[in-house]
Amino acid sequence: MTRVFSGVKPTGHLTLGNYLGAVRRWADVDQRHSDALFCVVDLHALTVDHDPARVRRLTRQAATLLLAAGLDPELCTVFVQSHVDEHTRLSYVMECVANDGEMRRMIQYKEKAARERERGGSVRLSLLTYPVLMAADILAYGTDEVPVGDDQAQHVELARDLAVRFNQRYGHTFVVPRATRPGVAARVMNLQEPASKMGKSDDSGPGIVYLLDEPDAVRKKVMRAVTDSAAGVVYDREERPGVANLLEILAACEGGDPEDLSGVYESYGALKKDTTEAVVELLRPLQARHKALCADPAYVEGVLRDGAEKARGMAKPMVDTAYRAIGLLPA
DSSP: OOOEEEEOSSSSOOBBHHIIIIIIHHHHHHHHHHTTEEOOOOOGGGGGGOOOOHHHHHHHHHHHHHTTOOTTTTEEEEEEGGGGGGHHHHHHHHHHTTTHHHHHHHHHHHHHHHHHHHTTTOOHHHHHHHHHHHHHHHHHTTTTEEEEOOOHHHHHHHHHHHHHHHHHHHOOOOOOOOOOOOOOOOOOSSSTTTTTTTTTOOGGGGOOTTTOHHHHHHHHHHTTTTOOOOOOSSOOTTOHHHHHHHHHHHHHHHHHOOHHHHHTSSSHHHHHHHHHHHHHHHHHHHHHHHHHHHHHHHHHHHHHHHHHHHHHHHHHHHHHHHHHTTTTTOO
């Protein structure tokens, strides 16, 4: 049986990009794999300056949205990362396998560290080492597949490298995971800055569609999306990124092909109108389920408690094996 693992970081409100690039696929995965695990990786939210109360609030919101998106706790394991100590237990061991150079080559570290320095802030050590924690998240469960967007693929490659290195040095211990990516909308771009990802940590609200945005807010954001000065609706990610982004979003919502859709439209206005309504209809049932789950917080707490217990039972034997393999005396 294939084991699947992935997570979402509570550094901001979840976006359309998170849903199309990851969360919606998770709901499909868990129907095929009873061994699928999905978690809110709250420890990763501590790598930059943050408000503790906001992290807790967003962690609960993210978990509720995962359930609202269709993750069924009867078919998969849904939990919060910090509720399972094995993640941090294994992270230090993997830090002892990783090296400084490969950490500093991580693209996200370079980008985020640069932003922190531009703001006059200091760069936390955890920002450099968190890809190792992500590797531990994956490896602790004997994961075969990691569904991720394009921006996280490098981190899965690191997990693969560390698993292979550990196995070669200390004996076969870890499964070597592989990344799986969506064919369309693997990386939804900011509607106002189509060269940048639609990130939940971004402050550029007008270019970001959040999963809990009201329909009128969605309509306003999509209808004001940046397109291009050239005439005609053409699918070209390099030369026409704004139009390509809209076509990819529409294709992902309706299950079509962005290049085929480009031949359907003669104007940007018509494309924006159809994309707007497709997004509104996509989010409508998710928002209704989220509202119902918020009215029953005890249910969500129970799912997370049971999920953490189940995840702990899966991870502990693997982490204990890694401790013995690397030379630590059993307790």
